[in-house]
Amino acid sequence: MRVVIAGGHGKIAQLTHRELAGRGDTAVGLIRNPDHAAALTAAGAHPVVADLEHVGVDELAGHLDGADAVIFAAGAGPGSGAARKDTVDRGAAVLLADAAERAGVRRYLLVSSVGVENEPPAGTDEVFAAYLRAKKAAEDDLTRRDLDWTVLRPGRLTDDPPAGRITLARHAPAGAVTRTDVARVLVALLHAPRTAGLILELVGGETPIADAVAATTAR
Template sequence: MRVVIAGGHGKIAQLLERQLAGRGDTAVGLIRNPEHAAALTAAGAEPVLCDLEHTDAAEVAGHLADADAVVFAAGAGPGSGAARKDTVDRAAAGLLADAAQRAGVRRYLLVSSMGVERDPAPGTDEVFVAYLRAKKAAEDDVTSRDLDWTVLRPGRLTDEQPTGRITLARHAPRGAVTRADVAQVLVALLDRPASARRILELVGGNTPLGEAVATATA
């Protein structure tokens, strides 16, 4: 399987790249900073320089040649303002979808966030509100398309060791989940065609990961 990952230098993306490469798949990471290429190579991925904020669908489609799936794992990241939440978390997700349709790649996994369907509590930081709105707008865009999309909404992300035990459902209780478990769930979803056209929320839990994925996508 050849999987192209937008936001290829992100923490979840690098964990995903290592897992894909470790089982013999080809992981391609789109990055905007050439200094990040070495980290992707170390993870077993093929780095491709492509700044999704400053390109067009035709160029991105060229990078998707022969891909079996795309994963949008990009984000403006901490310290960025509301404007970049829109240009990265929303617009770049749509651009990747445009490119996937041009390139004939039907499988699209979108890493979103829990909380996008709830109204932010009064006093919530305005940049975080912009982030949630951008993620929801990206979901609305991608899910409106003729693609085999899956939206994964992780809870609060941690860098702890993977537990292999999760809660995965259309609606999950608030909670945390390790980035390593998120990456493992993405791999499992890529392997399950039945996960297409589903929106799933993910937090740590008590169910073995494989069983949780199978149940949520039955």
């Protein structure tokens, strides 16, 4: 499987590159800064420089040529303002979907966030509220498309060692999950095509990843 990941230098993306490479899949990482290419190569990925805030849809579609799936794991990141939450967390996700449609790539995994289901409560930090709204807008755009999409909403992310045991469901209790476990769930979802059309929340739990992914389509 050839998988193109937007947000190639982020922690989840790099971990996903490693997981894919370990399975023998081909991982392609879209990066904004060419200085990050070496890190992606070390993770087993093929780096491609493409700034998702400035690249055109035709150029981006060209980078998806031959791909079996795309993953959107990009984000404006800490320290960015509300405007970049919209241009990256929403706008870039929409652009990737446009490019996937143009390139004929049907499988699209979107890394979103818990907490997007409802409008942020009064008193929520302005930038964090913009982040949640951007993620929800990206979800709304994707789920209206004729693509084989899956939306993954992780809980609070940690850099702890992976537990390998999770809770994965349409609605999960509040909790945390390691970034490595998120990467492993993404890869498992890619290889479970029946998870297309699902919105899934993810936190740490008691169920092995393979079993948790299988259970989402057992009903």
